[in-house]
Amino acid sequence: MIMESKDLYSDIYDLVVKCCRDISPDVKRIIENAIEKESSPTARSMMQAMLDDVKLAQEKDKPLCQSPGFPAVYITFGDKVRPGNIKELFAKALVTATKNGYMRPSMVHPLTRKNPGDNSGERVPNFEFDYIPEQEFLDIILSFKGCGAELGNAMKVFTTAQLGKDYSGLKRFVLETVTKAGGVPCPPIALGIGIGGQMDVACRLSRRAVSTRRWDDTNPDCLYASLESELLQAINRLGIGPAGTGGDTTALAVKIEGSATHTAIAPVAINFHCWTARRAGIRIYPDGKREEIL
């Protein structure tokens, strides 16, 4: 079955509006728990203000942050349910949501900086399609990731020697990158780390890791899982804190995705996400049944 526009458009528009007004429930819980453990009173009140902001955005039906960030869409489909003209539908939904006041016009030409004023633009949103022939359903995940966070990102192609004993080189690179970013990426942050492939693969995986997984999940890969938890603890010892003004809560999650690479290289991409985890997903079955995912 190929999805028809008339069946899909309202689902897509709803995802867009949901991402403007709300953050994921798992992240709200992580922030609530962090408030309990945080030793800095200023940091505690800042995180409470963040949760109040989300609540107010819902009540007033307005975006929780003035910047919609940059939109990315992750689609997994099989032969049973195909996504049809989903690219056009997303582009239309973004323009309509902008007209309806949910998004500030923020998409510009990369060099001339010309702003068409409606969040339309070449390759907006960014799409990643994954075709799994036998998959019975269609999964659509939308993620708006803020761009102050983007300013902290870093990428390095390591050699085997540079990875270091117990990956000490990689860990140092992560901690130095987080320290350098300070308060710019709107901490408490989450970090997506892509490892492997070539440069392009590591970068794509870093965004996917932090955008398509719940921040309270456990990586099924034991090595990545232990690195995620070790790095999260190490980052939270840095003292950067919410808004970068000091505290115990610098990061809410570290998420790693990997890919095989070449013997000569170990590409590592570090991708910051601000605390506003604006992501939402939907699963559509062949009989038309819908289910929220994430």
Place this chain on the structure above:
Amino acid sequence: MAKRINTPLTDDVVRTLKAGDNVLISGVIYTARDAAHKRLVALIEKGEELPMDVRGQVIYYVGPCPAKPGMAIGSAGPTTSGRMDPYAPILMENGLKGMIGKGRRSEAVRDAMVKHNAVYMAAIGGAGALLSKCVKAAELVAYEDLGPEAIRKLTVEDFPVVVVNDAHGNDLYEQGVKEYRKE
């Protein structure tokens, strides 16, 4: 306890502010991001008049969302201040007293704050809906063609910020992090 201050800022008020102070601002503040700063600095360099008198004023680095009917402004949280670093010292030289944004400033900007007796304050990044509640009126001042990046005059009431860089050379990003860092 938060300190309450009113704009425009006098030199005496600026001197009382210390890194780490929680401050509630009331009065007029101006919005401007990179594109507007570029134009302001070009005018100064040509010796031409600015669209607003920056003496004693506070600039808020923000590109707000369009207002919904009946509201003064849409969501309006701070943007990354570092992008305005190349332009900020010349504005302070011309009398600007305060800046609001998020993230670290360059050494040149920090030095200029000490030299010209000015402060840099941070608002909570991402909390755009909450901060917009403190904006009671918004009025276009210049550069309408820049859309959300145009210069607007905002009237704010108890707008919450924390002082990051004071005019005495203190930096909360350094102090706060040092206090909570575990070696």
